[in-house]
Structures are given as structure tokens and as C-alpha cells.
Amino acid sequence: MDQAMPAVEARHGRDPGRDLRRVGANPNHWYPLAWSRELKPGKPLAVRFAGDPIVLVRPKEGPVFALEDRCAHRQVPLSNGLVEGCAIRCGYHGWAYNDAGQCVDVPYLGKDKLPNGVRAYPCREVEGLVLVFPGDPALAASVPLPLLGSVADPRYKTRRFGREVGCHYSFMHENLMDMNHQFLHRKQMGNMVPRYRGGDQGEGFVEARYTFSRVGGKQPLGEAAIFGQRRPVGKPSSSAEKDLMTIRTEYPYQTLRIRTGEDAPVMDLWIAYVPVDAAQRRNRTFGLLSIKRPKIPGLLEAGWPLLVLFTERIFREDREIVEMEQAAHDAQGEDWNQEVFPVIRNLRNLLRERGGATVA
Amino acid sequence: MDQAMPAVEARHGRDPGRDLRRVGANPNHWYPLAWSRELKPGKPLAVRFAGDPIVLVRPKEGPVFALEDRCAHRQVPLSNGLVEGCAIRCGYHGWAYNDAGQCVDVPYLGKDKLPNGVRAYPCREVEGLVLVFPGDPALAASVPLPLLGSVADPRYKTRRFGREVGCHYSFMHENLMDMNHQFLHRKQMGNMVPRYRGGDQGEGFVEARYTFSRVGGKQPLGEAAIFGQRRPVGKPSSSAEKDLMTIRTEYPYQTLRIRTGEDAPVMDLWIAYVPVDAAQRRNRTFGLLSIKRPKIPGLLEAGWPLLVLFTERIFREDREIVEMEQAAHDAQGEDWNQEVFPVIRNLRNLLRERGGATVA
Amino acid sequence: MDQAMPAVEARHGRDPGRDLRRVGANPNHWYPLAWSRELKPGKPLAVRFAGDPIVLVRPKEGPVFALEDRCAHRQVPLSNGLVEGCAIRCGYHGWAYNDAGQCVDVPYLGKDKLPNGVRAYPCREVEGLVLVFPGDPALAASVPLPLLGSVADPRYKTRRFGREVGCHYSFMHENLMDMNHQFLHRKQMGNMVPRYRGGDQGEGFVEARYTFSRVGGKQPLGEAAIFGQRRPVGKPSSSAEKDLMTIRTEYPYQTLRIRTGEDAPVMDLWIAYVPVDAAQRRNRTFGLLSIKRPKIPGLLEAGWPLLVLFTERIFREDREIVEMEQAAHDAQGEDWNQEVFPVIRNLRNLLRERGGATVA
The missing domain is CATH 2.102.10.10 (Rieske [2Fe-2S] iron-sulphur domain)
Incomplete structure (x- = not known):
């Protein structure tokens, strides 16, 4: 991923243009x-x-x-x-x-x-x-209604989750799309090393693709529930390495899909972040997490409580860290973010361009 | 009451002049x-x-x-x-x-x-x-001390009540004077229909008079304690219909009296709303509720706990709704009130004219 | 002390110059x-x-x-x-x-x-x-590190104490240096009358000296623990009258020493007040209270719990009153202080001159 990084001068400057954390969500969407x-x-x-x-x-x-x-x-x-x-x-x-x-x-x-x-x-x-x-x-x-992933597909079981998070919605988009934040979840996930596999951008969207290799720790059972199988501790050439995670912000929604080689994703997440207060410093998250049912009937249902527990723990860690980001922004009074990852810089530009009026 | 309503154009405009919710209470009173x-x-x-x-x-x-x-x-x-x-x-x-x-x-x-x-x-x-x-x-x-109703009259028993309410005092005056807010108390009072019987205004005061007819529900026992008698479900021509309620703001105080035909009122309420904080968004209410003793000795004392409970419930409903009004004003940043009842428009003008300096 | 007081005109004016409560602590110290x-x-x-x-x-x-x-x-x-x-x-x-x-x-x-x-x-x-x-x-x-009193001297036992106090640090300095505030501690200390014995000022410091006479109440046991002896109710000529208390603000630190006639003080307090928040309306206090060990071994250790209790009570009274001062300043929006004691006026000037930038 190193190769994709811009030169030093560009990296150290803060973003020009209006403060992303004051860009209101564009109201002309559902x-x-x-x-x-x-x-x-x-x-x-x-x-x-x-x-x-x-x-x-x-x-x-x-x-x-x-x-x-x-x-x-x-x-x-x-x-x-x-x-x-x-x-x-x-x-x-x-x-x-x-x-x-x-x-x-x-x-x-x-x-x-x-x-x-x-x-x-x-x-x-x-x-x-x-x-x-x-x-x-x-x-x-x-304006079309959002496509809600695989929620209507009977081959999937969907968990509806979410709660209010004390931060601007842009922190949520950046959190999910930058998979280097696996480090945050090291206690839940073990030592997973993400590898950036390229991205895409276009009219109203930014996309990033990753593979992962496990270099330590054990696969959590909640994760196994998602994949429908246990995985060995990753070697770079293991099958896990070939699982492809695609994260996409299609303004104003976000999706995350994991494919293990088949056509249909094993996991298909759709998520929206809705600003609650006038300053848009709080958002309510609505997530639809659809998991493809494995061939053995009842297996997914049996593993479901584990999946719920696992996703709740991940979500709590994310919530705590993005709320810290918001608190830092509130204290600093402006966006001191120093982003080195081009995908996130692109995402930030998208959110700024597509966003609505500036909020106080 | 319909006939008293102004034409459509006038009704839909918001009040001109300074925002009533920022008019400070005139300090040159007791x-x-x-x-x-x-x-x-x-x-x-x-x-x-x-x-x-x-x-x-x-x-x-x-x-x-x-x-x-x-x-x-x-x-x-x-x-x-x-x-x-x-x-x-x-x-x-x-x-x-x-x-x-x-x-x-x-x-x-x-x-x-x-x-x-x-x-x-x-x-x-x-x-x-x-x-x-x-x-x-x-x-x-x-500046004369206030006349405190029938509190000193031995024919009456007085309840002293009140607490802090999280709103500008003007909401309190308007709440009490507009008896169409009986709808708010439908659970406590049953379905009482107020009928506006005319009003009055002059130097430093506004007055409104009402009768009521019960079109559903039962008379609450607390209310019976006030009147010293049970009343049947009202027919337009029933005796209850002839009870006259007079509400008067005599700046800065307010009174409410109910007469059942005799000279002395059966109920005589005096009330003051004292701004607590500098922004005058909280007031402390001091009420003297004087009830005429019925002919049977001990009857009022026996009914007193019911009367206390009844008035507390009514007061709680009023407090909740006026605090919602204040919260709406705080959020809207100005007075969006759209008043259709001339008596209340007169009352609002009185409070504006007699009030003190504008507060922040 | 009367003689030291300035003429009436000067006394009644408020301090000129910038508001002391908005003078930031000078950051160029340890x-x-x-x-x-x-x-x-x-x-x-x-x-x-x-x-x-x-x-x-x-x-x-x-x-x-x-x-x-x-x-x-x-x-x-x-x-x-x-x-x-x-x-x-x-x-x-x-x-x-x-x-x-x-x-x-x-x-x-x-x-x-x-x-x-x-x-x-x-x-x-x-x-x-x-x-x-x-x-x-x-x-x-x-910039030299602070001299921490007798903390390193084996003849002393030191209590480390302190907590966050909700006020600007200047209130702390003034509280301690004006021993007329013994009145505040009348319940803990009995009726002690302070007598100002002169002061001193120079480059970066202000000093005040006091003696005390007890005109009522009993010596608290916690105080006896400090002196290593019980004292009778003071007569102006008693030995207590000769104990000399020296309080000194050596910017930005403060010390209080009590000498009973010997060279080494029986009590040696070093204290610092560190602003916590950006508005510097809260400070964290770090105190080192060093007590000279009496000749009888173990006596100080035996009395230590009493000394802890006594100092905690004194400190709580001080905390409550300085937080009231801060609350008054917040409400008044400026410094209405009307100081009549020249030592405190000098101290205020020192804090203003040595302080850092003005805070919001």
C-alpha cells in the first residue's frame, strides 16, 4: 500500500476547503x-x-x-x-x-x-x-429509494442494528472505509493485517477493496458465524487471504460486502448515518447486516447470538473512537486531520462535494 | 365564539413588535x-x-x-x-x-x-x-401591595401551592386565560366544553369569562370538592352551564374566580409568576387557592386531600405543556405563536406593554 | 492592622487594569x-x-x-x-x-x-x-524547578494532598494569604484572632506575616498534632501569640510556614494551583504539607489521622468558599472585588504582572 501514498509535502498539509465536520448531510435524499x-x-x-x-x-x-x-x-x-x-x-x-x-x-x-x-x-x-x-x-x-443490499433475498438472514453515536456522520464513513483501523479491534479480531487491493471512484461514490491475513490471535467465533466456517491462523497464501472486502460510500449510504469467491457475498452490510441535532454532531445509525445462510440448515440461527455479541463489541469500539474524534474536533475548533491514505482523501472530497449547507 | 375571530389574513400573521418571550417582568411591582x-x-x-x-x-x-x-x-x-x-x-x-x-x-x-x-x-x-x-x-x-383574593376571609379555606416551572411567565398567563386548553385536561376533567362569554380590558388588565358544559366523562371528585356538590353530566341548560368563570390578568398578577350565582365566588385563585433566572426562562409560581366553605361543617376538610391531588395533577399537566412551549421557543429562536383568539392577543399586548426591559 | 489601611476613596474603587480572573497562569514555569x-x-x-x-x-x-x-x-x-x-x-x-x-x-x-x-x-x-x-x-x-519546602528533610513527615477546585487559581492565592479568613474556619479552629505583623514584597513574590490569639473555643486536636503540644486558650501574651505564620506567594507557587521560635518551622506547606480547563476556571491543587517530627518518637504518626481529618475539613471549607467566589464572578461577568487589605492588593498586582495571556 506504501506505493499509493503521496509525497511528503502534500501529506502533511491539512485539507483545504471547508471543514468537513461542518458539512451538513444533503437533505435531498431518503x-x-x-x-x-x-x-x-x-x-x-x-x-x-x-x-x-x-x-x-x-x-x-x-x-x-x-x-x-x-x-x-x-x-x-x-x-x-x-x-x-x-x-x-x-x-x-x-x-x-x-x-x-x-x-x-x-x-x-x-x-x-x-x-x-x-x-x-x-x-x-x-x-x-x-x-x-x-x-x-x-x-x-x-430521487430513488436506497437499495438495501440483500435484505429482501431469502438466502440471507438480516440483523437490524444501530444506535445514536455522538459524532458527525463523516467520521462514520471514514471509520468503516479505512480498514487499517483493524488495529482498533485487535482484542476482538486478533491481529489481522489488511492489504489494500485498490479502489474506484465515480459519480457519487468511492470504493475500496481489501484482503486480510491473520498474523496472530484466533478467529473469533462471531466472525466464524459470518463466514459459516472456521479459518486457520492466516498464512499469506491461505484462503482467507483471497476473501475480498469491498467498502463503498454511495452518497449518502455506505455498504460493505465480503466475497469468498462465489458470486453472492457472504456478508452484505447496508448502513446509513442520519444527523440528529442541528449542529450534526450526533448521528443515528441504521444498519442492515445480511448474512448468507450456509448449506447446513439452522447453523446460522445457532451462531446468531455470537454474531450479535461480536458485532455489538465491534460497534462499541468504533463508537467510542469516533466520539473521541468528535470531542477532539470540538476542542480544536477545526479539522486537524492529517490523512495519508488516498482512498480516505477521496472519500472526504466526495462527502464535501455531495454534502449540503454548512452547519454552525 | 367563532364570531369573535378576526379575518384569515390577520390570523395567520405572527405578532409584530418585540418577542413577548423576551419581555422581562416589570420590576416595579411587589x-x-x-x-x-x-x-x-x-x-x-x-x-x-x-x-x-x-x-x-x-x-x-x-x-x-x-x-x-x-x-x-x-x-x-x-x-x-x-x-x-x-x-x-x-x-x-x-x-x-x-x-x-x-x-x-x-x-x-x-x-x-x-x-x-x-x-x-x-x-x-x-x-x-x-x-x-x-x-x-x-x-x-x-405601588400597592397585591390584593390576595379571599385568603383573609374566614369563609374560605386556602391552599398555598406552586413550584418552579421551566418557562417564561407569559406562557403561564396565556395558559390559564385560554380555557380552550380544557382539552389538555381531558383525562382529569372529562370532556368539558368551554364557551366564551365575553371579556373586558382596561388600564393594566385583561379579563375573560366562560361557562362550561360537560359532554362526556364524569365530574372528578376533586372538582366536586371545589363546588361542594356533585353535578350531573352537563346538558347545555344544566346548572353547571350557569357557573361563570372569570379569569383576569391584572398586571403582573392573575386571578380566576368561579361564581355559581351567589355573590361570593365558590373558588378564588390568586397567582403570581416570578422570573427566577436572568433570561427569565424559568418562573416560580406562588398560588393561593381559596375555596368557600360549604354549609356542612367539615365537608371541605374531608374533601381537601382529593382537592390537593386534583389540583396537583392539573398543575402538572399545565407545567409539562408550558415547558414544551418554552423548549419550542428556545429551538425556534423566536415567537412563532399563531394566535386566533382575540382575548389572548389582547393579553399578549398587555404583557408586552406593561413588561420591563427586553432580556437576552 | 487598621493603620495599614488606605483612605476611603481608594478602598471603594474596584481594581483598575485587566480582570485578574481572566489572567492565564504563566506557562513558562514548572x-x-x-x-x-x-x-x-x-x-x-x-x-x-x-x-x-x-x-x-x-x-x-x-x-x-x-x-x-x-x-x-x-x-x-x-x-x-x-x-x-x-x-x-x-x-x-x-x-x-x-x-x-x-x-x-x-x-x-x-x-x-x-x-x-x-x-x-x-x-x-x-x-x-x-x-x-x-x-x-x-x-x-x-527556569529552576520549584523548591518543595521541607519534603526532603528527614526531620519532617509530609502529607501529599489536593484535589480539583472549581475556581481560578488566583482565588486560591488570596484565600490563603488573607488570614482574616480564619473566620471561615471558626467551627474547626475556634475563635482565633489573626494579627497582621507586616509583610514584604519584591521580585516575583509577596509575603505576609501573622500571629494569632485564641479568644474562644478549644484548640482542635488536629492543630495540636501540627504543633506537637496542647495550647491553652490564648491570652494576648501567651506563647501561641508568639508563633509566627509566614505566607508567601513566590510566583507561581505558594508557601506557608509556622515558626514557634526555633529556626526550623514546625509546619512547612508548599502548594501549587494548576489550571485545568482553557478558561482556567478550575484548578488542580498539589500540596505538600510537611510537619516537623516532635521529640517523642511515634507521636506524629499517632496524631496523623487527626491531622488528615483536620486539614481535609479546612480544605473543604476553603474549597466551598472559593467556588462561591468563582460562581459570583461568572454571574457578575467581571471582578467586583473590593479589597481593603493592602497585602492582598499587592498579591493581586503580582498575579496580574507575572501571569500569562488573558483567557476568554
């Missing part, structure tokens, strides 16, 4: 704001995109919808109110709004005098995710 | 800063008015007094010190101040060399309230 | 940043000087060293990493740094392409203190 299972019929759910309060509503009948989470009257959250048919009624003075955000009732006012309502957001429900389009609604129809 | 029972002889009590620290002192003999709660020397709170006779002595180096705020002793300094003291506030104790005049002391003598 | 016992071999320790994160490292062999606590790559704390030989390796992607802060290894990069490293701080270990020079490293060799 973002998951909740898991379907979190949104109960008749119980409004308060969520946020980049500080904007949004209420998700699942009526007793009909599709879910999303509105600004405030009553036009006194600004209290509609999520504190009641679902009535296909409308939501504020819990304070009883103003009601339909799924287009129109005010359809004020109990003490004639129907001809109803005031303005609130903003409605385009909303779709796919594969257990409630997706919202927080940007210009006129663009929603022309 | 404000309760503590209950008498909180202020023990010889134990100084630290309180605040709009961020200004004030120490209340009840000497072993003589009237209570109020000073700036800081030593002129090193600025530590005098409330951390000792009451000695009619003076308070700082606990750090022992500087002492009399009830006029004059420095009367520095243990290591001659009496002829005593430094300047601290500010004293006009202070009165009435009906279990310690009232302070935080504005220009020269005006105190000309 | 500051203790940790106790030796806190820094274990192979376990990096994260500390701060005025907001700057510093990692202290004790290799398995060789002297301790101090670096900026951030990896040059992604800015995460090096203190989260691993000590390897005489280097520290970042826990994220494995970049390693030597004791001079040079980057000596990036696992996925050739040795000829290593990026810039991080700043190293001059560092010494003396008498159980890890001392760091946070200012211009070129000056470190010419």
Missing part, C-alpha cells in the same frame, strides 16, 4: 428516521433530522406519514397529541392536522376560518425502515 | 419571593428575581428584610453567613451588614473606615408571603 | 500535572494544563515523558493507546511516537514516508510530583 417496529399504530413518534423535529404517524389504517413536529398554534410537539383516523390532534387546544399537514379542525373555530397548517414530508416504508425525504419535496419523486 | 414558612428566624434564605441574587433575613426580632445576596468584599453569598441581631455577617472574613445594607462591621478595620455596603430591597410580609420590590426603591411606597 | 503514584508503568495518563491535553507516559524503563495528547492522524487521545518500549502507539490505526513526539511508525507506511509527529513537553519527576513545563521549551532549562 433517510431512515425510525425502524418500522418503533412506530406503533395510533402512537405518534418524535424523531429528528439535523435538528428539525418530525412526527411520524402510523394511522390505524393507511400508510405512515411524517409532519413537522409542532402545532401551528403554540408550537408544542404534535407527537404529544392523539392520532384520530388519518389525522393527528394536538394535545393542548385540540387543533387537528391531516397527512398533508393541513389544519382540518380547531374545536372552537368554524371550518371556514381554519388557520395554516404545518409542513408534510414525503415518507415511505421499506423493509422495516421508515424513510423520510427531508429536503425539497418537489425532488422526492425523482 | 413579587412574592418566598413563603413565610420557608424563612426561619436566624436562617438566611437565598432567592432570585430575574437572576438577581437576594438574601431574605428573618431576625430573631423585628421584621424580615431583603439585601443583595453578595458580600461587598469578595462577592460570596451573604446567605452563606450568620444572622446576628438585626444584621447579617458574611461567613468568609466576617463583614456585617444591617437591614439597610450598610456595612456595620469589618472585624479587622476601624469603624471610621468601613467600606460601602450592598443594596437593600423594600420587603413586606403578608398572608404567608414574603413580598419584595425588586425595581426602583423610590417607587415602592406608591 | 507545574505539577500528576502525582508520581498516579502514573503506572505502561499505562498512559491523560492530564490537562489550561485546556491543553497532555499524555504522561512512564515506560517500563527510562524516565517519564509528556506529549500532546492527540494522534497527528485523526486527533484521538494517545492516552487511549499503548505504551511500547519507549514509544506510545495510538489505539486507532496504530501510529507510534517516541518521547520526543516524533512519529516513528505507521504500520501501513514506509519508514521514509512517516508524517509529522506531535509536540513534546519538558518533563521531570521530583519528590513524588510529575512536573511539566507547558510554555516555550527553549526556556525550560533556564
Whole structure:
């Protein structure tokens, strides 16, 4: 990988251009704001995109919808109110709004005098995710919904995971794409040495490919559950060495696939990082981790608890380190990142170019 | 009430003029800063008015007094010190101040060399309230003490209640005066429909009058305790419909009275909202709820615990909703209120006109 | 002491010049940043000087060293990493740094392409203190290490104490030097009346001398442990009256010595106040309290628990009051201090003149 590194002068400079950690997520995409299972019929759910309060509503009948989470009257959250048919009624003075955000009732006012309502957001429900389009609604129809990996493929079993992480979403993309951070997971994974096998970039995406060799430690059982087999401690020419990991940021989503030689990947991860607060210093992660079922029935189910434990531990280590990065950025007040890996420099440029407005 | 509503254009605009939530309470009035029972002889009590620290002192003999709660020397709170006779002595180096705020002793300094003291506030104790005049002391003598409703009338029993609420005092006034917020209390009160019966306004006050009819649910026992009788589920022509509720903001205080036909009200509430912090985003509420004793002796006492429970629940619902309003204002950074009820628009103008300086 | 006081006009004015509470500690001195016992071999320790994160490292062999606590790559704390030989390796992607802060290894990069490293701080270990020079490293060799009182003298037993205090370091200096604050400790010490016996000032120091007479209360046992004897309730001419206490700020350190007539002090305190956060509104106190061993062997050891308890109580009272001073300054936004004691005015000038840059 050494050969790919730029000359010394270029390496030591900090990135020019606007501070990546202040680049807002581009709102003109579909973002998951909740898991379907979190949104109960008749119980409004308060969520946020980049500080904007949004209420998700699942009526007793009909599709879910999303509105600004405030009553036009006194600004209290509609999520504190009641679902009535296909409308939501504020819990304070009883103003009601339909799924287009129109005010359809004020109990003490004639129907001809109803005031303005609130903003409605385009909303779709796919594969257990409630997706919202927080940007210009006129663009929603022309922006495709995300491809969610192998989640719909019956040959796979999918784990839905994620939680709020206290950092800008860009740290998440960089964390996953730079596999040299295997060092962070040395206690969970043993001493795995990544080898960069080249990358790719194009309209709206950056991709990196790696192989790995184990130079110490034992293969964790959780990892074995992913591959459906135990692996020996790696020699450079071992079969593990030929497993190819492909990580791709296809703005604003990220995927990670592992192929062991067959066509279909043995692991297919789709992940999105949704800014929560206005400063976009927190993100909520929605991950779909699809594992190809091995030939022996029941084996994957048997190994599943181990896989869950293993991925939780990895995810916790990642969360702790990216939160340290955010804390350092907060203290330093600007991005002191000194990146030496060209793939990550490309990724950073992509996130800057595709991102939205600068945040405070 | 429909008829009273202004035309559409006017209704949808936001209020012009300065942001009501940044209008400071006018300091040139008497404000309760503590209950008498909180202020023990010889134990100084630290309180605040709009961020200004004030120490209340009840000497072993003589009237209570109020000073700036800081030593002129090193600025530590005098409330951390000792009451000695009619003076308070700082606990750090022992500087002492009399009830006029004059420095009367520095243990290591001659009496002829005593430094300047601290500010004293006009202070009165009435009906279990310690009232302070935080504005220009020269005006105190000309500003009347508040009339505290029926608290001194032996025909009434009074509950003293209140706590700190995390919002600007103006939300409190609006909450109480707009009885359409009965919808908020639907679980406590059943389905009560308010009917606006007209209002009044004049020099320093706004008043609104309502009747109510019950269209569902049962009369709560706590409410029965207030009226001294059970009421049937209301029909528009029932006796309950004739009960008249009058709510009045007489700046800076608020009252709510219920009359059932007799001259003396069956319920007489006096309430004040005192800003605590400098930004006036928190207020401490002091309420005197006077209930007319029914003819049967002991009945009110028997029902008192129910009344306490009932009013606490109502107050908690109100507190939660006004704190949501404040949180929305904090997030929105300005007042997006869209008021359709003329009485509340008048009330808002009164609070703006009578209020003090703008706060940050 | 009266005679020493300036005329009234001068006394009532507030200090001119820059706000003392915003004067940063001068970084061109040696500051203790940790106790030796806190820094274990192979376990990096994260500390701060005025907001700057510093990692202290004790290799398995060789002297301790101090670096900026951030990896040059992604800015995460090096203190989260691993000590390897005489280097520290970042826990994220494995970049390693030597004791001079040079980057000596990036696992996925050739040795000829290593990026810039991080700043190293001059560092010494003396008498159980890890001392760091946070200012211009070129000056470190010419600035003497602090003289730590009688800590190295076998005739003394030393207690190492201290903790974080939520105030600017200047409050600590003023607290200790103004012995009129004995009033604060009246519950611990009884009624001790200090008498100012003159002072001294010169290049980089201010000194004050006091005697004391007990006018009430009993001598605490902890105090007796310091003097190695019980004292009667003081009469002005008692022997206690002749004990001389000398308090000296020798920038940036402070000492307090008590002499009972012999040459060597019976008590010899050395203390430093190290700013922790960037605003320097918190300090960590490092104190060395050396007590001269009395002639009877074992007596000091027997009384030691009492001395510990006594000094902890005194220190807690001091901590509470200086944190109140800081809170008052935060609320007032500037220094309203009204000092009447010339020694303290001199001390304040010294701290202002010797201090570093103004902090926010």
C-alpha cells in the first residue's frame, strides 16, 4: 500500500476547503428516521433530522406519514397529541392536522376560518425502515429509494442494528472505509493485517477493496458465524487471504460486502448515518447486516447470538473512537486531520462535494 | 365564539413588535419571593428575581428584610453567613451588614473606615408571603401591595401551592386565560366544553369569562370538592352551564374566580409568576387557592386531600405543556405563536406593554 | 492592622487594569500535572494544563515523558493507546511516537514516508510530583524547578494532598494569604484572632506575616498534632501569640510556614494551583504539607489521622468558599472585588504582572 501514498509535502498539509465536520448531510435524499417496529399504530413518534423535529404517524389504517413536529398554534410537539383516523390532534387546544399537514379542525373555530397548517414530508416504508425525504419535496419523486443490499433475498438472514453515536456522520464513513483501523479491534479480531487491493471512484461514490491475513490471535467465533466456517491462523497464501472486502460510500449510504469467491457475498452490510441535532454532531445509525445462510440448515440461527455479541463489541469500539474524534474536533475548533491514505482523501472530497449547507 | 375571530389574513400573521418571550417582568411591582414558612428566624434564605441574587433575613426580632445576596468584599453569598441581631455577617472574613445594607462591621478595620455596603430591597410580609420590590426603591411606597383574593376571609379555606416551572411567565398567563386548553385536561376533567362569554380590558388588565358544559366523562371528585356538590353530566341548560368563570390578568398578577350565582365566588385563585433566572426562562409560581366553605361543617376538610391531588395533577399537566412551549421557543429562536383568539392577543399586548426591559 | 489601611476613596474603587480572573497562569514555569503514584508503568495518563491535553507516559524503563495528547492522524487521545518500549502507539490505526513526539511508525507506511509527529513537553519527576513545563521549551532549562519546602528533610513527615477546585487559581492565592479568613474556619479552629505583623514584597513574590490569639473555643486536636503540644486558650501574651505564620506567594507557587521560635518551622506547606480547563476556571491543587517530627518518637504518626481529618475539613471549607467566589464572578461577568487589605492588593498586582495571556 506504501506505493499509493503521496509525497511528503502534500501529506502533511491539512485539507483545504471547508471543514468537513461542518458539512451538513444533503437533505435531498431518503433517510431512515425510525425502524418500522418503533412506530406503533395510533402512537405518534418524535424523531429528528439535523435538528428539525418530525412526527411520524402510523394511522390505524393507511400508510405512515411524517409532519413537522409542532402545532401551528403554540408550537408544542404534535407527537404529544392523539392520532384520530388519518389525522393527528394536538394535545393542548385540540387543533387537528391531516397527512398533508393541513389544519382540518380547531374545536372552537368554524371550518371556514381554519388557520395554516404545518409542513408534510414525503415518507415511505421499506423493509422495516421508515424513510423520510427531508429536503425539497418537489425532488422526492425523482430521487430513488436506497437499495438495501440483500435484505429482501431469502438466502440471507438480516440483523437490524444501530444506535445514536455522538459524532458527525463523516467520521462514520471514514471509520468503516479505512480498514487499517483493524488495529482498533485487535482484542476482538486478533491481529489481522489488511492489504489494500485498490479502489474506484465515480459519480457519487468511492470504493475500496481489501484482503486480510491473520498474523496472530484466533478467529473469533462471531466472525466464524459470518463466514459459516472456521479459518486457520492466516498464512499469506491461505484462503482467507483471497476473501475480498469491498467498502463503498454511495452518497449518502455506505455498504460493505465480503466475497469468498462465489458470486453472492457472504456478508452484505447496508448502513446509513442520519444527523440528529442541528449542529450534526450526533448521528443515528441504521444498519442492515445480511448474512448468507450456509448449506447446513439452522447453523446460522445457532451462531446468531455470537454474531450479535461480536458485532455489538465491534460497534462499541468504533463508537467510542469516533466520539473521541468528535470531542477532539470540538476542542480544536477545526479539522486537524492529517490523512495519508488516498482512498480516505477521496472519500472526504466526495462527502464535501455531495454534502449540503454548512452547519454552525 | 367563532364570531369573535378576526379575518384569515390577520390570523395567520405572527405578532409584530418585540418577542413577548423576551419581555422581562416589570420590576416595579411587589413579587412574592418566598413563603413565610420557608424563612426561619436566624436562617438566611437565598432567592432570585430575574437572576438577581437576594438574601431574605428573618431576625430573631423585628421584621424580615431583603439585601443583595453578595458580600461587598469578595462577592460570596451573604446567605452563606450568620444572622446576628438585626444584621447579617458574611461567613468568609466576617463583614456585617444591617437591614439597610450598610456595612456595620469589618472585624479587622476601624469603624471610621468601613467600606460601602450592598443594596437593600423594600420587603413586606403578608398572608404567608414574603413580598419584595425588586425595581426602583423610590417607587415602592406608591405601588400597592397585591390584593390576595379571599385568603383573609374566614369563609374560605386556602391552599398555598406552586413550584418552579421551566418557562417564561407569559406562557403561564396565556395558559390559564385560554380555557380552550380544557382539552389538555381531558383525562382529569372529562370532556368539558368551554364557551366564551365575553371579556373586558382596561388600564393594566385583561379579563375573560366562560361557562362550561360537560359532554362526556364524569365530574372528578376533586372538582366536586371545589363546588361542594356533585353535578350531573352537563346538558347545555344544566346548572353547571350557569357557573361563570372569570379569569383576569391584572398586571403582573392573575386571578380566576368561579361564581355559581351567589355573590361570593365558590373558588378564588390568586397567582403570581416570578422570573427566577436572568433570561427569565424559568418562573416560580406562588398560588393561593381559596375555596368557600360549604354549609356542612367539615365537608371541605374531608374533601381537601382529593382537592390537593386534583389540583396537583392539573398543575402538572399545565407545567409539562408550558415547558414544551418554552423548549419550542428556545429551538425556534423566536415567537412563532399563531394566535386566533382575540382575548389572548389582547393579553399578549398587555404583557408586552406593561413588561420591563427586553432580556437576552 | 487598621493603620495599614488606605483612605476611603481608594478602598471603594474596584481594581483598575485587566480582570485578574481572566489572567492565564504563566506557562513558562514548572507545574505539577500528576502525582508520581498516579502514573503506572505502561499505562498512559491523560492530564490537562489550561485546556491543553497532555499524555504522561512512564515506560517500563527510562524516565517519564509528556506529549500532546492527540494522534497527528485523526486527533484521538494517545492516552487511549499503548505504551511500547519507549514509544506510545495510538489505539486507532496504530501510529507510534517516541518521547520526543516524533512519529516513528505507521504500520501501513514506509519508514521514509512517516508524517509529522506531535509536540513534546519538558518533563521531570521530583519528590513524588510529575512536573511539566507547558510554555516555550527553549526556556525550560533556564527556569529552576520549584523548591518543595521541607519534603526532603528527614526531620519532617509530609502529607501529599489536593484535589480539583472549581475556581481560578488566583482565588486560591488570596484565600490563603488573607488570614482574616480564619473566620471561615471558626467551627474547626475556634475563635482565633489573626494579627497582621507586616509583610514584604519584591521580585516575583509577596509575603505576609501573622500571629494569632485564641479568644474562644478549644484548640482542635488536629492543630495540636501540627504543633506537637496542647495550647491553652490564648491570652494576648501567651506563647501561641508568639508563633509566627509566614505566607508567601513566590510566583507561581505558594508557601506557608509556622515558626514557634526555633529556626526550623514546625509546619512547612508548599502548594501549587494548576489550571485545568482553557478558561482556567478550575484548578488542580498539589500540596505538600510537611510537619516537623516532635521529640517523642511515634507521636506524629499517632496524631496523623487527626491531622488528615483536620486539614481535609479546612480544605473543604476553603474549597466551598472559593467556588462561591468563582460562581459570583461568572454571574457578575467581571471582578467586583473590593479589597481593603493592602497585602492582598499587592498579591493581586503580582498575579496580574507575572501571569500569562488573558483567557476568554
